[in-house]
Amino acid sequence: MTTVVVDRKVNTESTVELTGVSHWYGNVVAVNDVTLTIGPGVTGLLGPNGAGKTTVLHMMAGFLPPSQGTVTVGGQSAWRNPDVYRDLGLVTERESVPGYLTAWEFVLASAKLHGLPNPAAAAERAIGIVEMQDAKDRRISTYSKGMRQRSRVAAALVHDPSVLLLDEPFNGMDPRQRMHMMDLLHRMADEGRTILFSSHILEEVEQLSGTVQVIVAGRLAASGDYRHIRRLMTNRPHVFMIQSSDNRVLATLLMGLESVSGVELEPAGLQVRANDYGTFTRTLSKVARDKGIRLTAVLPSDESLENVFSYLVAS
Template sequence: MTALHTQPAADVPAATTSTLDLAGVSRWYGNVVAVNDVTMRLGPGVTGLLGPNGAGKTTLLHMMAGFLAPSRGAVTLDGEPTWRNPGVYRRLGLVSEREAVHTFLSAYEFVLASAKLHRLPDPEAAARRAIDLVEMQDAQGRRIGTYSKGMRQRTRVAAALVHDPQVLLLDEPFNGMDPRQRLHMMALLHRLGDAGRTILFSSHILEEVEQVSGTVQVMVAGRLAASGDYRTIRRLMTNRPHVFTVRSTDDRALAVALMAEPSVGGVELGRTGLTVKAGDYGAFTRALPRIALRHGIRVRQLLPEDESLESVFSYLVEA
């Protein structure tokens, strides 16, 4: 995973940690089940909420933020329910997918209004600091109506950060951002997570999640299909063979030797090396050096072909 930790425009102070818990949460609208029996715990760090459009991500985020009541189950922040509990907003910030900005205001005025709504002791200083965090200093005096979508997104993130919340929920936060803005926002989320904040962001774009967080919550058709580090999730999928590309000093001899290894389900010899299908990730990666050494073969490259988040996601959706 590419490192994105660049120095942000403003420092991120350490935070008191908070935990968001969902216990058997469901939400339905008449006969339509949007979220079905989801249980998860979110602590400090950055987590990606992944799923195709219509998987229930936005409904789940709205219940976490206290905008929707669960039809069944409970959502709590540090043990307190988020529904009908305005006090949680001292510790929680939300950037919804739907834009809700007053285009006649400047970014500074918009973020300052958020600071005043939170009754911060020095709203002007808090607004300036939040704008610095998202690198909107140069445009903060312009009307929001003149901004690009990416600039409006950054302004909304600043408004959600103005009271320095311990928990930040973001629904498709990278929509409309250009590559530089995306890199900066990814770096900012990393810094916030490293400082002890609990960050959850939703996306249906696999590359975004893979670059920002290795920890994922995968929603499929309203259910939580998988949870944790996506590489670990892949290795637990024992019903799907792991695919490796192997290059060595003698691919043909290595192919013959590997066929006798119990963890290997198939070997294909091609122009660029071997394609190996293994039933057990750990057993194969431990056996390969031993087999190569025994036959006097040097392994030049061992590359997992389906360890990406894209592969994990496609397997979960197909299941």
């Protein structure tokens, strides 16, 4: 499998790095020779069920040792190193929230476990961040799943971490809660924090982050901005929807180009399949200009995260 990687600059003070990492359970290889760097901003971790996403997250969180390679958070080894949690916040997919506690008691306990100098103030701040003030004194057992999830996020944020790992953070949240959480993560990323989250809902990843790490069959299949990843996939034609002042004439002209493998005239315009993204986009404008045709829309129609993910999984 060829890994598609798009480089980006990162702040080494708040990065998560995997170098040549593998992990196996007996004879089963769950993660195979993965090397990646996650820096400030929001990054989505994607992969089919059983691809190794949770194993990767658990190694980052120090729950599992790498069978091979190294895993560091902020330059420190994650395995058997509680000190990484001074700068790391974690929300696991599996709920482990004691229902007999209130959200206030739960978040306050987290603040005390971190040894914060003013745990009550830290807990109050974290609860305010996730907008749980009105319900903070109710027992967690009375909460909806979305409210329990927000309580867990508050506990993970109580010590103001620079790195945040979230496994399916939007589970159970209603649309308003989901939008608020997305806004919160964007704000935290703008402050320079490193946020990695996994989600099986591609629309959530697309709305929250253009940057992805894609794990397929235990290997890193792609890394970077998914739009750039799509443009590097030379083995699949690029699909464009084009509208112009004369679609019929333009279709005839485009069918003669080497970079074009197919043209279809549709009610919405021309659907064009191009073998080379860069060559086609450069040639298109020249052909249209030479023939006096005005281009009104040129839209890549298969650059959605859903398309990119399906191509990677199928390859």
